[in-house]
Every structure is written in C-alpha cells, then in structure tokens.
Amino acid sequence: MKEKFNEKVIPVILKFINTKGIQSIKNGMVTSMSPLIIGSIFLILSNFPIKAVVDVLESTGIKAVLDQACGATFSISAMIAVIGISYSYAKLENQEPLNCAIISLASFLILMPSSKTTESGEVVGGIIDKTWTAGQGMIGAIIVGLIVPLVYCWFLKKNIRIKMPAGVPEGVTNAFSALIPAFVILTGTAVIHGICSIGFNTTGMEIIYKVVQTPLQKMTDSLGGAVLMCFTGPFLWFFGVHGSTVVGGIMTGLLQANSLANQAIIDSGVELTVANGGHIVTMQFYDQFINVTGAGITIGLVMYMFFFAKSKQLKALGKVGIIPALFGINEPVLFGTPIVMNPMLAVPFIGMPVIACLIQYFALYTGICPLYGATQIPWTCPPIISGFLLAGWKSALLQLVILCVSFFVYLPFIKKVDKMNLVQEKNQPVEDEDEDW
DSSP states (O other): OHHHIIIIIHHHHHHHHTSHHHHHHHHHHHTTHHHHHHHHHHHHHHTOSOHHHHHHHHHHTHHHHHHHHHHTTGGGHHHHHHHHHHHHHHHHTTSOHHHHHHHHHHHHHHHSOOEEEOTTSOEEESOOOTTTTTGGGHHHHHHHHHHHHHHHHHHHHTTOSOOOOTTSOHHHHHHHHTHHHHHHHHHHHHHHHHIIIIIHSSOHHHHHIIIIIHHHHHHHHSHHHHHHHHHHHHHHHHTTSOHHHHHHHHHHHHHHHHHHHHHHHHHTTOOOOTTTTOOSSOHHHIIIIISTTSTTOTHHHHHHHHHTOOSHHHHHHHHHHHHHHHTTOOHHHHHHTTOTTOTTTHHHHHHHHHHHHHHHHHHHHTTSSOOOOSOOOOTTSOTTHHHHHHHOHHHHHHHHHHHHHHHHHHHHHHHHHHHHHHHHHHHSOOOOHHHHO
16 A cells, blocks of 8 residues: 555655645745734734733723734735745746736735725725735635736746846846736736626625635634544655645645634624634644644654653654654654654554544634634744643643643554564674774
C-alpha cells in the first residue's frame, strides 16, 4: 500500500500543492499575519477580561483608539489577501508584481458594494464597506487574487504591452507595460459589476459570498469537515509530504473568514455562541489545538522520550526535541524517531489530532469553552500561554487536557519502539576504539 501510495497518490498531491495558484494563496495569506498579530494585541487590550480596566479605557477614550487600530488591521484582511496573492502569483511568473497587485485591488473594490443604507433609510454612496474587506470578502479576494494575475501575466508573456524606448526609468516602463492588461482587466471587471448590479440588483462580491463562501464555511464548520481537515495533515506527513502546508494552503482563507465572522458578532454586541451564528472551526481551532507542539501533537511522545526512554536514541531525541516542541517545531522528532513512514507510530500520529478535534469541537459546541474571535496568536507561542491569551483560562485548560491525552495516546506505541531500540542497541557489537583510530 505504501509503494502504491508513493507511486500514484503522492505525485498528484505534490503536483497540486506546487501549482502557482496554491503557492500564491499560501504565500499571499501569510502577508496578513503581521497586521493580524499586532491587531490582536490591541484587541486583547480593548477587550481586557477585567471590567474595571475596560471601564477606565472607555472613560479615557483609549478604548476607541484601540478599536480604531483593530479595525485598521482585522477589517482589511481580505484587501491584504488580494494584494498578497496576486503579488505572489505574478512573482512566480517572473513578471512585475506590484502593478499586478494594484490592478487586483482595484478589481476587488469594483466588485464590492459601494453604498450602504443607514438606519434612517438614507443611502450613503462612495464608501468602502469594511464588512467586505474582512471575513465576508475573503473568498472573493482569493478568486480575484488568482484570476487577475493569470490574465495580467498572459498579456505580458505574449508581449502584448506598450513598449518604451531604452533609457526610460524602470518604474515608468513597468507602468506603461501594465496599461493594456489593466485596461482589459478593469473594463472586464466593470462589465461584470454592471451585469450584477443592473441585471440582478446585487454585486459580484455578494454573489460569491452567497454562492461559494457560505456553503464552504458551513462545510468547514461541520464536525465531519473538521475531522477530515485534522486527519489529512498528519496522514500526508506520514508519507513525507508537508501536510500542514497542504491543509494550510487550502483551508487558511476559509478558517480566517470564520474567525473574522466571529469577531463581527462580538463587535455587534451579541454574545458569541453557536446559537448566534458563531463558527467553531477557525484558524485558532487548527493552529493552537490541532497543530499545537507540531503536526500530530507529538508533545506526549517527546515527553516520554525526555523523561522515561531507556534507549539511547530516544533519550537523545527527547533532549533535542523538547524545547522546539514547546514552540511548535517537531521536524527533528518526525524524521529522527522516525514517525514518517513508520507504521509503528502511524496510529497515534494520525489519530491524536482527530481525538483533539473531537475534544475541542465538543467543548466549543456545548459552551464549556468560549468560541474564538479574531485574536491571532503566533503558532510558535507555547501551549497554555497561547490558550490563555486566546480566550482565557478555559482555553488554556483545554490545551492542557489535549496535551495530557497526547501522552497517553502515544504511550503504548512509543514504549514498544523504545524496547525494540533498546534490544537493538544491546545486540550491537561494541566498536574497538583503537582499531578505528
């Protein structure tokens, strides 16, 4: 089965994840990480868990400043995504990326609603509605971020451009080269917007949200979708494929959209619960609980190796792997134990994230632990600390429970591996140091 999987399935998966589209989504979504992490600091301060502190912040006007900073980071994540994805795509095609990113942003804005009706019934036009520059516009941003550079790069590769004479500054040359593809792309986008607005009294972004994004978000938020996501990552890792990259490249946009939708519920003053439309499966669900201490939640394995292993190999790996594991890095353990291609450890490695998924899903669905807003904690943040920063002591306790379960899930399997290694080490002949010298 391993040989057939390596020959038939792995090449297809690798071909898929190495496509320019998937690479662009993965690289482009990363560009939003910095503003989201910094915005999370403002968000935590603005929603400090002590009411007296929040009251002081409100009375002094500081909370309004913090909320403004949050809005300028979280509420433009879709705009950042469309810029980052299109820039990355054009760069992979070895074309000038900045103009492509600007054209993509303009196309994204054309497809968005540009007016809003106030509570009094007055229609206000000429606006950029932050509702669509955040979670609700995320899938639209991905679609625009892929289609625009595809067309843009086709024109440039076919040399359909305005050429400038030698000696003209590079910036001017690039700007004129982008004129023809920009005209075609923006005109085409305007035509699409006209068809949607005149013919259907809506916008392109609203159609994408209703037809594509909403069903996908419901799918990812289901228990079956969550289990499949948590199974796929370690399953691919077992065969040597970077499963976290594959799952992240496909799911990041949807998981970010779920997080931002939850934050929109909080910002509206409504309690964030499943009954009020809150999403369970978000970016934090995956990063801080399914990939905590690395793919497969291998901290239980590492703890055994560090404290209880009897074989020299596992003892050494425990010492090397314990600190990186606390920061979410477990490649030394994956390839050193090894876990990759090792059927002895396949069951706990693939099964532990699924178990963690079920535990966490139950805790969030029943309200034992709170749902997650848009607060983004770096995946390298150590467990317990990240859980507390994310949603308080209950989430920290939930992480602790999952880490403890990890130890007992791995225990019978790693004990067997430890015994096998110990027997092998005892039967290995002692080398003659003088002879080697």
